[in-house]
Amino acid sequence: GQNIDQPTEMTATEGAIVQINCTYQTSGFNGLFWYQQHAGEAPTFLSYNVLDGLEEKGRFSSFLSRSKGYSYLLLKELQMKDSASYLCAVRDGDYKLSFGAGTTVTVRA
Amino acid sequence: GAVVSQHPSRVICKSGTSVKIECRSLDFQATTMFWYRQFPKQSLMLMATSNEGSKATYEQGVEKDKFLINHASLTLSTLTVTSAHPEDSSFYICSAREVGGSSPLHFGNGTRLTVT
Numbered sequence: 001g002q003n004i005d006q007p008t009e010m011t012a013t014e015g016a017i018v019q020i021n022c023t024y025q026t027s028g029f030n031g032l033f034w035y036q037q038h039a040g041e042a043p044t045f046l047s048y049n050v051l052d053g054l055e056e057k058g059r060f061s062s063f064l065s066r067s068k069g070y071s072y073l074l075l076k077e078l079q080m081k082d083s084a085s086y087l088c089a090v091r092d093g094d095y096k097l098s099f100g101a102g103t104t105v106t107v108r109a
Numbered sequence: 110g111a112v113v114s115q116h117p118s119r120v121i122c123k124s125g126t127s128v129k130i131e132c133r134s135l136d137f138q139a140t141t142m143f144w145y146r147q148f149p150k151q152s153l154m155l156m157a158t159s160n161e162g163s164k165a166t167y168e169q170g171v172e173k174d175k176f177l178i179n180h181a182s183l184t185l186s187t188l189t190v191t192s193a194h195p196e197d198s199s200f201y202i203c204s205a206r207e208v209g210g211s212s213p214l215h216f217g218n219g220t221r222l223t224v225t
Contacts, residue, residue: 040200040221041219042115042202042216042217042218042219043153043202043216044216045214045215087152087153094158095141095206095214096143096155096158097143097155097204097214098155099152099154100152101151102152
């Protein structure tokens with residue numbers, strides 16, 4: 001099975017940087033994903049890591065350490081529209097995704 | 110980009126009736142589709158994995174006779190909630206994996222089911 005932990009809530013100021021950590025213990029690993037989900041909507045894909053290191057995509061970056069079972073999502077230059085839930089998900093060898101409970105990020109002016 | 114269409118987006122039904130939710134991959138063939146359920150302020154919980162032409166694989170605790178899944182083609186999977194009860198009210202989301210693809214899953218827009 002999968003055990004995925006991430007903080008419940010985080011608050012930051014517009015223009016700032018926020019780092020959302022995710023730790024996992026899994027029975028199989030075939031990649032780690034970060035999704036953004038606004039209330040009442042489906043998740044949208046943000047980033048994907050399968051090898052150790054940092055992946056950068058514009059204002060969003062994601063890091064993975066497989067030996068530590070650890071990942072983080074870094075959001076830079078926060079905007080009000082970034083207020084959402086951020087889901088860490090681990091994919092196993094059968095391509096099933098298991099999701100963490102999500103981190104609600106609130107961006108304040 | 111790859112698009113997954115889910116229909117209906119919202120449905121209200123009476124207790125005891127059945128509801129069918131469709132999930133279609135619009136511009137790619139999906140060898141595998143996944144059905145998730147999400148309760149308010151909770152994360153997505155995988156219900157079942159649907160493979161084209163074969164029986165779905167259900168996660169532990171999910172009643173296969175209550176949540177009927179049919180994956181009749183490489184572009185369509187359906188979830189039927191049979192004899193729905195108020196506790197089945199939830200947000201149901203499908204996702205699809207491209208044939209031979211290791212890319213991220215593509216999600217439908219979800220179906221908000223309310224059982225009265």
